[in-house]
Amino acid sequence: MAQQVKVEEFAPAITHQRVRELQRQNRKENLGRAWYKFSRNPLSIIGGTTVSIILFLAIFAPFVAPYPEHAKPFTDFANASQPPSWQYPFGTDEIGRDILSRVIFGFRFSLSMGAVVLSIVVPVGVLLGLVAGYYNGTWVDTIIMRITDIFLAVPPLILALAIASVLEPDLFHSMIAVTLMWWPWYTRLVYGLASAQRNEFYVASAETTGASTPHILFGEILPNMVSPIFTKISLDMGWVIIIGSMLSFVGLGVQPPKPGLGTMVASGAKYLPDQWWIAMFPALGIVVVVLGFNLLGDGLRDMFAAEEA
Amino acid sequence: MSDDILTVKNLKKHFVIGQEGTINRKPITVKAIDGISFNVREGETLGLVGESGSGKSTVAYITVGMYRPTSGTITFRDQDLFADSKGRPLALKKEVQIVFQDPGSSLNPRRNIKQILELPLRIHQPDKDRLHEIIRLLDLVDLPPEYMHKYPQSLSGGEKQIVAVARALATNPSLIILDEPTSALDVSVQGKVINLLIRLQREFNLTYLFITHDLSLMRNVASRVAIMYLGKICEVAEAAEFFQNPQHPYTQMLLSSIPVVSEEEEAAKPEKIISSGEIPSPVNIPPGCSFHTRCPYGMDICKQIDPVMVETGTGHVVRCHLFEQPQEVLQPATSAAPSPT
Amino acid sequence: MSTPCLLEIKDLRVEFKVYGGVLKVLDGVNFHVNAGEKVGLVGETGCGKTTTMKAVLRILPMPPARITDGEIFFKGQDILKMRDRDLGKVRGSGISMVFQDPTAALNPVFTIGEQLGAVVQHSSPANRRLSKRQIREKAVIPLKEVALADPERLLDSYPIQLSGGMRQRVCIGMALATDPELLIADEPGTSLDVTIQDQVLRLLNGLVESKGTSVVLITHTLGVVRETTDRVYVMYAGNMVEESPTRKLFAEPLHPYTQGLMQAVPKLTGGGIAEGIPGRIPSYLDPPPGCRFHTRCPHVMDICRRQKPPYFKADEDHEVACFLYAPHLDQQSDERAAL
Numbered sequence: 001m002a003q004q005v006k007v008e009e010f011a012p013a014i015t016h017q018r019v020r021e022l023q024r025q026n027r028k029e030n031l032g033r034a035w036y037k038f039s040r041n042p043l044s045i046i047g048g049t050t051v052s053i054i055l056f057l058a059i060f061a062p063f064v065a066p067y068p069e070h071a072k073p074f075t076d077f078a079n080a081s082q083p084p085s086w087q088y089p090f091g092t093d094e095i096g097r098d099i100l101s102r103v104i105f106g107f108r109f110s111l112s113m114g115a116v117v118l119s120i121v122v123p124v125g126v127l128l129g130l131v132a133g134y135y136n137g138t139w140v141d142t143i144i145m146r147i148t149d150i151f152l153a154v155p156p157l158i159l160a161l162a163i164a165s166v167l168e169p170d171l172f173h174s175m176i177a178v179t180l181m182w183w184p185w186y187t188r189l190v191y192g193l194a195s196a197q198r199n200e201f202y203v204a205s206a207e208t209t210g211a212s213t214p215h216i217l218f219g220e221i222l223p224n225m226v227s228p229i230f231t232k233i234s235l236d237m238g239w240v241i242i243i244g245s246m247l248s249f250v251g252l253g254v255q256p257p258k259p260g261l262g263t264m265v266a267s268g269a270k271y272l273p274d275q276w277w278i279a280m281f282p283a284l285g286i287v288v289v290v291l292g293f294n295l296l297g298d299g300l301r302d303m304f305a306a307e308e309a
Numbered sequence: 310m311s312d313d314i315l316t317v318k319n320l321k322k323h324f325v326i327g328q329e330g331t332i333n334r335k336p337i338t339v340k341a342i343d344g345i346s347f348n349v350r351e352g353e354t355l356g357l358v359g360e361s362g363s364g365k366s367t368v369a370y371i372t373v374g375m376y377r378p379t380s381g382t383i384t385f386r387d388q389d390l391f392a393d394s395k396g397r398p399l400a401l402k403k404e405v406q407i408v409f410q411d412p413g414s415s416l417n418p419r420r421n422i423k424q425i426l427e428l429p430l431r432i433h434q435p436d437k438d439r440l441h442e443i444i445r446l447l448d449l450v451d452l453p454p455e456y457m458h459k460y461p462q463s464l465s466g467g468e469k470q471i472v473a474v475a476r477a478l479a480t481n482p483s484l485i486i487l488d489e490p491t492s493a494l495d496v497s498v499q500g501k502v503i504n505l506l507i508r509l510q511r512e513f514n515l516t517y518l519f520i521t522h523d524l525s526l527m528r529n530v531a532s533r534v535a536i537m538y539l540g541k542i543c544e545v546a547e548a549a550e551f552f553q554n555p556q557h558p559y560t561q562m563l564l565s566s567i568p569v570v571s572e573e574e575e576a577a578k579p580e581k582i583i584s585s586g587e588i589p590s591p592v593n594i595p596p597g598c599s600f601h602t603r604c605p606y607g608m609d610i611c612k613q614i615d616p617v618m619v620e621t622g623t624g625h626v627v628r629c630h631l632f633e634q635p636q637e638v639l640q641p642a643t644s645a646a647p648s649p650t
Numbered sequence: 651m652s653t654p655c656l657l658e659i660k661d662l663r664v665e666f667k668v669y670g671g672v673l674k675v676l677d678g679v680n681f682h683v684n685a686g687e688k689v690g691l692v693g694e695t696g697c698g699k700t701t702t703m704k705a706v707l708r709i710l711p712m713p714p715a716r717i718t719d720g721e722i723f724f725k726g727q728d729i730l731k732m733r734d735r736d737l738g739k740v741r742g743s744g745i746s747m748v749f750q751d752p753t754a755a756l757n758p759v760f761t762i763g764e765q766l767g768a769v770v771q772h773s774s775p776a777n778r779r780l781s782k783r784q785i786r787e788k789a790v791i792p793l794k795e796v797a798l799a800d801p802e803r804l805l806d807s808y809p810i811q812l813s814g815g816m817r818q819r820v821c822i823g824m825a826l827a828t829d830p831e832l833l834i835a836d837e838p839g840t841s842l843d844v845t846i847q848d849q850v851l852r853l854l855n856g857l858v859e860s861k862g863t864s865v866v867l868i869t870h871t872l873g874v875v876r877e878t879t880d881r882v883y884v885m886y887a888g889n890m891v892e893e894s895p896t897r898k899l900f901a902e903p904l905h906p907y908t909q910g911l912m913q914a915v916p917k918l919t920g921g922g923i924a925e926g927i928p929g930r931i932p933s934y935l936d937p938p939p940g941c942r943f944h945t946r947c948p949h950v951m952d953i954c955r956r957q958k959p960p961y962f963k964a965d966e967d968h969e970v971a972c973f974l975y976a977p978h979l980d981q982q983s984d985e986r987a988a989l
């Protein structure tokens with residue numbers, strides 16, 4: 001195995017090819033190992049499958065839902081309040097809309113809420129946490145973390161209400177509210193991790209070699225935090241969806257007649273317990289999507305777990 | 310002196326770790342290094358020995374630029390390493406590199422060998438063909454190029470440390486500080502790493518500052534040895550002299566405690582000095598000579614006055630009251646100097 | 651064996667299930683300790699010495715680990731077949747273990763007194779009914795035994811306030827607080843300074859003399875073993891390769907691995923650094939057939955590649971697992987049967 005490659009004798013051309021071969025081999029092995037760790041727990045696979053299905057449904061909602069037009073303003077009083085049947089698997093609501101189709105479209109709102117919020121919150125929160133952690137003990141750290149503390153101190157629902165009273169209540173504005181209250185959690189997480197990491201010897205090595213600060217933050221420290229960050233992202237999807245549904249439930253998020261899951265639960269709640277399906281199925285939808293992300297998050301945590309030598 | 314690559318003058322490093330008292334808050338200081346001076350000659354291997362609290366690692370970290378000294382100077386080829394308050398210039402960073410003790414944490418577990426070796430190359434030699442250089446570096450340390458894509462976890466301890474050496478070499482330094490390079494390795498692997506270091510030293514005319522607590526290893530690696538205790542140097546001598554004629558009581562205590570594997574070595578050890586008591590914490594350094602609490606030859610003067618360095622032979626200096634002649638403190642001791650046996 | 655064995659391990663095999671297959675770590679380990687003996691277990695990282703001792707105490711993590719064969723007897727009782735209740739009696743008052751890293755072995759959020767007190771309290775049914783003050787009085791005793799200054803104040807300190815050497819001694823004290831018949835010390839001096847290591851080893855010696863405790867000293871430092879043990883086992887890649895009284899082992903190491911180790915240690919008298927043993931320890935996933943050392947052995951013979959060497963007696967109390975010492979080549983079939 002240990003061949004001595006005399007570089008002066010062999011042209012780099014051969015080695016470039018070898019290099020690509022090795023890269024491919026390595027990638028395959030890493031993926032294999034990652035899958036092995038992920039799949040140890042069957043629940044993770046269930047979580048992953050659930051999330052994939054829901055993602056598919058959300059993306060292809062207009063083609064998959066049996067009655068896509070029911071997600072738009074629509075009434076059919078003749079078929080109102082029908083219990084679940086072959087024609088309407090989840091039943092119809094009080095104005096005749098198919099609940100299954102509306103739940104499928106509801107997933108769209110939920111997932112997009114999660115995606116939009118997290119795609120803003122994660123970069124901002126992680127960046128602030130990295131900088132604060134690396135400059136731990138200096139004024140940079142103090143300023144960033146005190147701002148973070150202030151944001152964490154504001155009760156989220158009050159913040160949402162405040163925003164709603166200034167701007168009209170709708171999905172977009174509730175996303176703003178959730179974004180504003182969510183980023184500090186990432187900063188906190190990354191701050192703790194980065195503060196510990198900066199004392200590692202590979203960081204010292206990069207510093208004494210003369211690496212630039214951006215490289216140290218993103219090239220040395222950040223890769224070591226991938227596991228907790230991704231796990232948190234997955235679990236957060238579940239949380240953001242719940243908070244979004246909560247906001248919709250109290251009337252601040254998705255406005256009727258749009259099919260937000262929380263909104264549907266709110267309007268269906270008054271028909272409990274006789275027409276239970278109107279509120280139950282959207283609620284179940286929330287449960288399933290959140291559970292899916294939680295199980296997926298557990299699997300991701302296992303997958304990123306450090307190898308025991 | 311022109312062939313000294315590194316000159317340390319009266320270096321001090323104090324860390325303030327907290328404060329005591331509620332009204333008059335006095336800072337609690339750890340005197341990690343409390344006034345040391347030594348030179349390293351170009352091309353030699355200066356060994357630095359000491360136990361925990363001695364400050365030897367702090368010397369390493371200051372020299373390579375991780376900490377700034379509290380006072381004193383370190384000059385590299387007559388250039389002050391800390392002249393620039395904004396940080397050491399790249400040209401000097403290139404010259405002084407370090408190999409850390411624990412290969413497990415000195416290599417980023419999320420980076421493969423190629424990326425680890427690429428970093429110094431990217432910073433200091435941005436124009437060269439990096440792939441070529443990486444293969445050359447791996448070849449220098451007898452690792453096959455296929456190792457490039459491996460991650461540190463799949464390497465053995467010895468191989469990891471060898472990669473750390475390759476990384477240190479990547480900037481073409483003149484001085485490499487080796488902080489316990491083999492302490493975390495098994496003895497059967499140690500030889501490979503040390504012999505590699507020796508070979509590289511010859512090939513590239515490197516200077517080593519070799520830090521270890523393993524005196525048997527030091528005997529075979531260093532050309533000169535300095536021993537530290539609680540932030541101060543106790544004795545410096547050429548290697549053979551250091552081991553055959555140890556003068557400071559701490560040196561003798563240390564030498565007499567090391568476990569050896571053969572009768573000949575047992576005979577070469579000084580008479581057993583049983584160490585009693587704990588090593589004092591660097592927060593509470595005893596007054597006078599810091600070693601007096603454990604010294605079998607403690608005299609009254611030791612409790613009050615800290616001794617100064619005295620030359621007792623060619624290139625052999627000791628800091629101990631046993632070797633001070635009154636009023637002749639700075640002159641070389643004559644053969645009448647008492648040596649405890 | 652006329653003297654009763656305190657601890658006897660027979661042909662122990664342990665596997666670990668990991669990604670990619672099964673690590674066949676222990677491959678038929680034989681080991682015994684008599685009452686009042688100090689036995690050294692020398693081997694390098696990854697050879698399986700800690701795994702062996704953890705198997706004795708049955709503290710191996712059982713999902714990845716599996717004991718596939720072998721027996722472990724403590725005072726004649728089969729440890730592997732014991733129920734948890736009986737095992738609880740063996741752990742602590744029968745066999746006690748001091749782990750490698752004293753910082754990790756002590757809980758940082760409890761004081762020394764609380765941790766020691768807990769050990770004392772649960773070491774015997776009688777102790778469970780003692781009052782706090784009585785337990786504290788009992789807890790001071792092990793601290794005094796390990797020569798720690800000011801034991802009363804130590805009881806109220808947290809582990810972080812102590813130096814490494816003191817922590818190690820506290821761990822030894824905790825192990826001794828239960829008055830065990832066998833003390834297993836895993837690398838007791840490795841993270842310590844040489845002068846403190848000296849003190850600790852001297853301490854262990856003294857305890858054996860005064861209490862008659864047997865000691866198993868696990869280490870990768872040959873020099874430590876030379877000064878503190880009566881008998882030594884050398885372990886390589888999951889096998890015991892040599893067993894001998896200490897003096898004999900150092901005067902005349904027989905197994906090529908032991909010889910390699912002795913050569914690799916830098917000598918205080920000078921002489922340069924030996925190259926060490928070429929190669930790496932074999933992969934446990936796919937260990938080489940025959941003798942596990944044969945890929946690195948300077949004296950490898952054909953038979954080494956095919957068969958695993960059993961113990962051969964080089965002397966009445968010196969055994970080597972190496973075909974170089976096979977008494978007669980055509981007695982191999984008998985030796986194979988004896989495996």
